Structures are given as C-alpha cells and as structure tokens.
Amino acid sequence: MSSHEFYMQLALSNAQAMKGQTDPNPLVGSVIVNHNEIVGVGTHLKAGEPHAEIHAIRMAGDKAKGGTIYVTLEPCSHHGRTGPCAVAIVEAGIKKVVIAALDPNPLVSGKGVKILKDAGIEVETGVLQEESEKMNEVFNKFIVQKIPFVTLKSGITLDGKIASRTNNSKWITSPEAREDVHKLRNENKAILVGVNTVIHDDPELTTRIPNGRNPLRVIMDSTLKIPLESKVVRDNQAETWVFTTENYDKQKKLRLEAHGVKVFIAGESQVDPLEVLKTLGSNLISSLLIEGGGTINASFLENKLVDKAVFYIAPKLIGGQHSPSFFGGTGIDKMSDAILLQNLTVTQIGPDFKFSSYPKYE
Amino acid sequence: MSSHEFYMQLALSNAQAMKGQTDPNPLVGSVIVNHNEIVGVGTHLKAGEPHAEIHAIRMAGDKAKGGTIYVTLEPCSHHGRTGPCAVAIVEAGIKKVVIAALDPNPLVSGKGVKILKDAGIEVETGVLQEESEKMNEVFNKFIVQKIPFVTLKSGITLDGKIASRTNNSKWITSPEAREDVHKLRNENKAILVGVNTVIHDDPELTTRIPNGRNPLRVIMDSTLKIPLESKVVRDNQAETWVFTTENYDKQKKLRLEAHGVKVFIAGESQVDPLEVLKTLGSNLISSLLIEGGGTINASFLENKLVDKAVFYIAPKLIGGQHSPSFFGGTGIDKMSDAILLQNLTVTQIGPDFKFSSYPKYE
Amino acid sequence: MSSHEFYMQLALSNAQAMKGQTDPNPLVGSVIVNHNEIVGVGTHLKAGEPHAEIHAIRMAGDKAKGGTIYVTLEPCSHHGRTGPCAVAIVEAGIKKVVIAALDPNPLVSGKGVKILKDAGIEVETGVLQEESEKMNEVFNKFIVQKIPFVTLKSGITLDGKIASRTNNSKWITSPEAREDVHKLRNENKAILVGVNTVIHDDPELTTRIPNGRNPLRVIMDSTLKIPLESKVVRDNQAETWVFTTENYDKQKKLRLEAHGVKVFIAGESQVDPLEVLKTLGSNLISSLLIEGGGTINASFLENKLVDKAVFYIAPKLIGGQHSPSFFGGTGIDKMSDAILLQNLTVTQIGPDFKFSSYPKYE
Amino acid sequence: MSSHEFYMQLALSNAQAMKGQTDPNPLVGSVIVNHNEIVGVGTHLKAGEPHAEIHAIRMAGDKAKGGTIYVTLEPCSHHGRTGPCAVAIVEAGIKKVVIAALDPNPLVSGKGVKILKDAGIEVETGVLQEESEKMNEVFNKFIVQKIPFVTLKSGITLDGKIASRTNNSKWITSPEAREDVHKLRNENKAILVGVNTVIHDDPELTTRIPNGRNPLRVIMDSTLKIPLESKVVRDNQAETWVFTTENYDKQKKLRLEAHGVKVFIAGESQVDPLEVLKTLGSNLISSLLIEGGGTINASFLENKLVDKAVFYIAPKLIGGQHSPSFFGGTGIDKMSDAILLQNLTVTQIGPDFKFSSYPKYE
C-alpha cells in the first residue's frame, strides 16, 4: 500500500462508518498530512453539518498550511452552510489535494478541481476511486438521475418461484435469510410492495433490528383496494404512501388520508413505476427496496429500473406451470435480450444462498 | 489415517478408477495384507470377469494364507464365473476380512459375511462405508429397485426458466457448462428427452468428449409424432428407444422400426414415467439422465422418481409468467410439500453455477 | 460485531493510523454517538496537542450532550494543555463512557474512571481491550517501567549463525528481509549496536524507506575504541550516543564530543545494559531496536531485557563450532531454563522466514 | 487431467502404497488399457517377486494384446525371476508403452525402451515423471551411487542449539515432534549416531510406532569406547554395527562381537563417513537416518554427504557461545560457501516447526 492509499483508506474508513446517517448527502472522509504526519481527520456526519474537509481543516488548525489533503470525493464548489470546501482548502493554505472520485453530478463535476487548480494547488485524482464510488453508489445515481437507487430483493426457490400455485409462501427462505433482509430495509429509505402483498400478508414492512430505521412504506395499488384495517394504514410505525391511477376510488382516498396515508396518482390504468420513482426522488428519497410479487418485480425489471438485485435462493423446488415466479409479466423474447446479472457475489446464509448482483440491460 | 483406512483407501482408489466399465456390476476393490505388507491388490474390471477379491487372491498366491483382506463391498455368496468370493476367501486361508459396505441387495446382504463367520473368519464392517456407498450410488439403487438411478439435469436462468416465451433457449448456459453436461452423458447408460425437444432442437444426444460412450437415447412421445428425418432416428450413433401410449400411430411405429428404432407402449394416454424406468431396468439400464423440458421434468419430479438433480444456473433473467420453467406441471400446494434439495454442492463453471443435489420428497 | 465493537473499532482504526507520530504519548482514538448516530470522531495526533476525546467533543459540539463516548484508553485525570479529559467529558454532558483499556500507569490507572463515576456517568470497560493494549505495547511498558520497549532483531541461518568463523556475514538474509528491517528501524526511537559492529561494518544505521524517521544511534563501547572516522560519528544523519565504562579513554571522549557525539558512563568494566535502558528512558526514548552481535544480544537476553524478538531466518547452513551464533554469552544450564518464545507468528519474506515472538523468561 | 495422467496416477497410487516393502527395489506401478477400458493393474510388491508389469499383464490376460501399458518406471531389460519386463511386454502383444521415468541406473537406462522400440512398439516417456522420481528418491540415488540416501534429522532451538552448555537436551522438542521422528526411523533402513550419544543417552534407536520396522543401528566410535552394557549392544531389538578406526581396542572388539555386534574399520584416526556409507551400500542398506550430535552432523554435511535435512525447530532459545550447535565442526569461511537448503517445506507440529529440505552444496 502506497502512502497515498494509506491516507485515503483512513478517509474511506471514516466515511464508511457514517453509512445511513448522511442522507441525502454522500459519505465523505478526509485526512490532512503535513511533513509526513497526519494533522487532521474529518468526516461528514450529517446533512446540514460541515463537510469532511471542514472538520479536517479545523482539527489541523495552523498545520493545514503547506499540507496535503486527502478527500474521498471532489471538494464542493457551491456554497453550503460552511461555504465551498474548495475555497476553504485554498484559504487554509493547503498545497496539494488528492481526490478519490470526482463529483458524480455533471452540473458541478470538475468545478471544485478547477477552483483548486486556479489557485495553484496541485491536484491528483483517482486514488481508491472504485472504492469511493461503490461506497456512494446510491448517492451517485440519485444526484444525477434524481430518482432513487432501486434494489430488488426476492426470496426464491431454486426454480425461481415465490409461492406455490395456491399462493402459499410461508416460508420460502430460512429465518437466517429473513433476518438478513432486515439489514437491507435498514439501509434503504423506502420499501415498495404491491397491494396484493398487503391484502394477502398484511405485513408491517418495518426494520426489526436493534436501532433500525424504518423505511417509508410505498404501496402500488391501481384501484385503491388496500384494506383500511391493514397494518401499514393503521400502525403509525412509519409513513405510508400509496400510488394509484386515475381510476382511483375517491371515497377511499379520503379515508386513507384520514389515517395519515398520502395518496399519489401515477398512471392512467396501471401505476407507472417510473412515475413512482420520480415522485420519491422529488421528495429526496434516494433509495428504494422492492419486495414485490412477480408483477411488481416485472414492471420494474422490464422498464430497466432495477439497479441491484439480491436473491435469497432456498434449496427447494415448488414446480408448477402456474405457480408464480418472482419475475412475472411478459419476459423477454430472445435469449440475447436476457437481463445479465453482473458483479455477482454468492454467500451462504443458513441453508440458503444469497446472490447479489447488478442487472445489465441489453 | 488408521492402517485399516489406509488399505481400504487403496482398495477404493482402484475401484473408483474403473468407473463406467463395470456395468451392470458395482465398483469393487480389494487389498490383501500379511505381516504388515501388501501381498495382493485386485479390482473388478468388467462384468463376466473375476471379482476384485479373486484378482487379489491370485496376486497374493501362498501369501494370502493367514492374511487380512480388505474389500470395499461384502464378498458375494452366489456363484458366478469364478464361484462365490466368500468361499474363495475361506479356501485361501485368509484369517480376517475388513469390509466397507454390506451388499445393498436385501436378498443376499449378509450372506457373504455369514459364510465367512461360519468358517471361523473374523469380520469387520463399516470401514470407509460412506465412501464406498457413494461410489456405487447408481448400482445400489438399481440392484434393489431394478429401475435406473435417475439424474435430472437442467440448464436454467436464475429465475428458473429454460427458455423465453417464444421458446428461444440458445443458449441459456455457457460453453463451459454445456461441456460439463457431456461428462454426465458419459456416465449414464441412457438419456431421456421429450418428443418436443426432438421436434424443436433435433439433437444428437451423444457424448462429445474423447473416448466418450454414447448413451442409449430414450424419447417420450405419447402419439409417435417424432419426425422420421430426425437425427436420433437416422444417425445410428446410438440406439434409440421411443416410449409411446396406446394411442400410437401404427404406421409410424413400423416406419420407425424400419430405421432400427425400438418402440414401447407405456401408458394409456400419457407415457407413464415409472413404466419407462421399469422397462429400462429390465433391460439392465442402470442409470438414466433426464434432459427434458418442463413437462417431462415435472412428470419425473412429481412422481418422486428423480434421485439426483444437477442444475447449471446462468446469471441471467428471462422473466415472463408464461415462459417455461424447468419444473412445469402442477407443482406443490403447500410450502411444507416442497421438494428439498439435500447434500448440495455448488461450484462455478465459467460464468455459471453448478448445483448438485439429492431431492428429498416429503 | 456488536455496535459497541463497531464504534470502538472505528476509534482503534483512527488511533492506529497515527502510529509513530504521537510519541511519547500513546495512540488513542475516540468516537461519540448520540441517538444511534456518530456525532464526533477524534484521535490524538501529537504530544502537546489535544487528546482524542477533546477532538471528538469539539466535533460533536452540542450533540455530545446525552451521548456515549467510546475511547480506546481511559480518559486522563491529570491536567495537560487541555485539562483532564475526564472532566471535559463530564462538562460536555456525556451520559456513558465505553473504554477499551485502563491507563497502564499504576499511579493514575482508574482515576479517570473514578471522576466519571463520581459525576454519575455510566462507565463500561474492556471493549476490544486486547487490541488496544497490543497497539500501545511500547507505551504501556515505557509508562510503567520508564525504560524503552526492547525489540531484538537478528538475521540468522537455520543453524542460528550470524556470520562464518571468518566473520563473513554479507549477506545472511535476502534483500527482501533486509528491506523489512528498515520498517523496524522506522518504528523505533533508537537503534543499538556494539562497537565491534561499527568497526567491522561501519554502518549508517539509518532508515532507508521513503519518509522514514532515523532512530537515535546507540553504541555500546566499553573502552571507547569506536573509530573517529566511522559514519555514525561523522555523517550527522542522526544523533549518536556512545555508552562506555569507567575505563574510558578521556582524550577519545573529548574528540567524540567535538563531533557532536554524546558519551555516557554506564558500568565499571562492562557496559551495563540496564543502565543504558535507564538512560534512554530518562531521555524519553520509549523504544529500542537491538541489532547487535552475539555478545550484545546475550547481554540483553540473559538480563531478561528483551520484550520482543524478531528473527529473519535464511534457509542456509554455516556450521562450525566457533562461528558466532546470534545468542552468544553463557547461555542456560538446564532446558527448563530455556527462554520460551511466545505468540509466535511466522511469515515468508522472499526466500527467508520471519519469526516474530515475545520471550518469556523462566 | 489428461487420460494419460489419469492412468499414470493410478499406477503411481498403487506403487506409492507399497512404500517400505519393496527394498532394495524401487516402487513401481502399472496399468494396462485397451479400447478405453482398464484391463490390468499391477504393482511391485517385494524384491524377488514379479515386477509391476508382469502382474498387470497377468490380470489382463488376452486383453493385453493391442493395448497400452502405463508404467511408472522404464521396463527392465535384464532377466530377473520373471525375465525382462520389456520382453514380456513385447510378447503380450502390447502396442504402446507410456513411461513416467527412465531407469536411473546409467548402465541400463534406455535399454528397456530400446527393446520395445526395436519390436515396433510406440513408446512415450515423461508422463508424471517428477512424481515418479520423487517417490523413488532413495532408490534412485542408491542404484547409481551404491551408497545410501542420507537424511539428517535434528531437533533444534531457534538459535540452532541441540543442548545447553551442560549438555542438557531433554527435551528440546515437543512429544509431537519426537513422535514424528519415529516415522522417519520407520522409513530408513539404518540409523546412525556417534558414540557420545550412546554414552550420554543410552538410546534404543528403535521405531516406536505400531508395526514399525526397526532400522539397523550404526555407531561411529573411533576408539571403541562404547559401553558394553549399553542398550544397543545388549537389547537385541535390532542389529548394531560399530564403525571404528585403526586405533581400535582389540579386546573390546572381541567382546562386542560376542554380543553379536559387528565391528568395521573405517579410517585411520577418525571414522570416515564416506567409508561408512560405502560399507552400508555394499550391504544393500539403501537409506540412512543420521541423528548425530554436532560433530557427526558436521562430518557428513562438510563432506557433502547429506541428501535431505529435516529440522524440528522448537520456539526456544538456549544461547551460549559454547553450547553445542547441531552443525559443529569447522563450518564455512565465506557466505557464498553456505549450504543452501532447497525445496523447503514448513509445517507446524505441536508447538514446533518442521523444516524439510534438500541441501545444495556449492
């Protein structure tokens, strides 16, 4: 490990430790070095608070002058509560800036570097870039596309089924796998299911881990047939948003709103998944976990809206031409149109296998 | 490793090396030890030739007397070309017999041991028993049930599909996985597909590896709609047997037979998979590889006739409620009826994953 | 990993990253958590600057109030430049303190905890204690015993030799092993050799790695026979101290001092190794690397003064009853008196093997 | 694994299993293949009995004709009890011979191949050659040089010592390491120590493992000072040979011989190690384990007579300029003359480390 990597790794470790508390801001860490000694360490803690560079500069004090700052993301050029970090770096007298990844936002990307270079500061980029980008994969999509990073999760049998033909699905996967799902819920700002899941299972859709954060609950329901007595309507454990179509039942909408449920119109006869994502995005929901049935999953996959797919595969067979697969809908026509799953990692969880992957659409 | 295990392992290594050439006999190896020295090594080479013990006794000559014989399977009590091995052991003056596994055939199991004990010979069983039984899993089923050991093989996507809704399936899996399939073909005495696979793909169903043995080709075809110009009818690379029902087309049968194809009636309106296995068994076909579509696979799985299931899973998604899953048919009703896959081993083959498993039926 | 361990690990990572720059202070890191979010991170950077807790409290600001602070070492009770950290924690309104290891200094150990408890703060100790103590093994010895932590390093053949009988020793070990030695030099505040090494090899005893810190050079020389033209006297790359006995040559002492070399009297006829350590300790030299010959090594080992022993073993044999072993002197009488080497770790470095260990004296 | 390697591996496994029972003959295995089926397997069991090829040809019977024989060592061209194997192969009608290694004996190497080629048989050599040669490393040296393969074994501390300066050595190494030594004894035909070891320890020098073979006991004793009451003289557990010089005590010789001990003269004033090896070799002792002290070890190492060196290194230090090292004597002068230890393998045995290696002399 070079000394560049050593310092950047320390910055990454500090950034990574804040996972889940910086939304909608990215994870960023920073280290300042002067005469081969670390003189400041900083990390961004929370939106609205100082950026990583500011904390590091404050800790370094006079010793920032003449030093080198390592930062996992390009210093910002826009003014926030503490002003542009690029300017703060210049004013601190820092002589060199080492950056892992440039700002993913095309509107500002490179502007921070330009401020630094214009001030005569030496800038080096790309040190542990991949690690930094992976760490902020959610933020990096959201800041560019303004819609959430979508993770599809499904517990399936080895033959791709999510229930028997009589719709029995308790339980496909093991307790260990189901516990792992709660970590996914904790990491996502919102969770989405179809109304049939609500009718059939009456789930709470909460995070059952110590200190877990409950995600916003999102229901796709084209005719507002969601039961008023369902837990997501009644239990107040987290906010619930229902997306419906222009065919919605107006009386039902009023009753739902009386329970604090927000109702959105998104589509004429079928709920449009992209509209759902846009609405979530405009409300600063940067990440969404889909736990849908075959139809919901298909609507997101066929519209190429899933960024990451996580499967818990149970070593079981359900069989049956009419038992539901996790990926319903129409499907592809030619093998060359199949959705490829890339960067696959496989781990064993209890008796089941967890496949994490990134779909690549043809 | 104890010295018992050391000698039995040598016997197992020699037995295992004959894989594929002893049918319908099991793999058996033998070692004779006297005064801490190996004085004879034997292995069964081929049906009709001497058993392992006979080869070992021949090599040992006078030194068998007073020695210990290690044998991976209980010595036989029935007379074959070389007489019962248990008797030969007695006559050789051997003092102790160490056996891995008893004879799986309930009609004779224990009879060899009885002959030995009646002659005053010390007998010890169970040394590396599991290894011996696994090595002869095909034989052990066949000798008891008189129907072949059935391996179901399927190349599927991660969502359990074997083709798109337009029936496109070239190729689900990678060249590496397809090459591995040829090893399975080489290890099985027969291969079975449905007539639709013949119509759709016109496959050769041969083993494309150096020195490979082509399996008997078995087609399930309830109305004899198999094309006369198909390769399995015409190419003479291996024998082809067609199983049909009482609804069969008599003219077609005669034409097929004219090409050397054998036609069997097995079922009234649908081909009965158990009847197929019985016919194969009575013809001493001890192992069958099923490479069927969803319907064929379901008919064997739902009748609990699959002994081993091997899946090549490609990291792809096909989707679609109507695209064919590898396991069609009716399927189970309740999750508690799901077919469990036991003793799972997972290996990566090229970009794909190979799951080998043993179904356990509830 | 529990959440306690998660936060303490972040504190440890930050502490560890400062290795080499906090002397004579220990490595310490700190994290403050409030409502399940990290609100402050701190690490001690350099002697004379704020302690880890102070940095974390500053970053947390108002959010420290009601929070939990994790700190890898018991907060201090004595006033430094920033006052006792225990008091600062009380004043910040922190409700709980989680500590890895208590202060090793028996004079103050437990006093910080007492201040905290007296103020009604909940205190938990022992979280990742072993990791924290190992990280500060040098400091922990020094603060208690006031003499340096002694690491003996030797490059030897498999038969324990450091040179041939003609004193040829270039090179026992590989270039890779010799490069690794420079990391040891960089981690130690002083390096010690005997005068014969200076006469024979005329070494520089510097750290040849990028940004390396040169250690203080310490020579044991009972009669001041060190050559005036040797590099350690002339080259000014680092300070050089010579320890001699009352038999010293007074003229030579003056000449050495004229070159900036410090001369100490430590022993009547032989240099007393404990006296050397005490003098180094009183000058705040907390760590010493011994790179001596067989006599020097023996004098430290036989006096039970070596804390850690690092061997680079070359797969070679030198042989010879009179060729020098790395451990000369008298040696033990009975096998039960042999020095045991504990917590051994073995790694391969180029063609050689590195054994790191902690001597345990009977 | 190619099919060539598959068959040769089976031959090697059978050969290897006979380790220890074929002396002075090498380990050899053989497999005959015809039409892709194994038709014969053979291995050499014992000197005076048929060679591996003969056993395989006998098992194959008529099926040898037209087949391919795999053999781990070049078939012999000289007549033994069963005639030259090369001729037997020709007579059996075999069409192709695949050989791992040629005969190491320069007098006959290649002659077997010539007989085969002259008879029009295709010959291929070098398949798994290295494995075959390593398996017969003892035989390969002995057959060429007519002196035993010498393994030096020593239990040493990390500083290369075999005893304290008071000669205390019980115990340097752990019980686990000492048990491992008995395996070495079992694999060697003779074991050698110096008379001082007999006087000091009165060892039995036997193999204490189940069914172990006791090696011939060889003592180097220049003046015949071996005590008449020592176990190696009295206990009759194995033969004992004493090598002395022309200075020997004639009375003592007669008394030793009265106890069945053989006495040899080998050297004028010091026992010449090469003479010892030559005498052992002319008595068909093909392997020798040296368990000597520093002087014995040095006399063999300095004369470049050690083929393999096995060290059990205990994590202890004894120290002392005059405590005995395992490699005494004169030793080398220049580092470039150091004995290099090649093909090192390191394993942990209990608390100790076992280094196995092959000395390379400059």
Ligand SMILES: [Zn+2]
């Ligand atoms: Zn900023």
Ligand SMILES: [Zn+2]
């Ligand atoms: Zn038999």
Ligand SMILES: [Zn+2]
């Ligand atoms: Zn403090």
Ligand SMILES: [Zn+2]
């Ligand atoms: Zn021969």
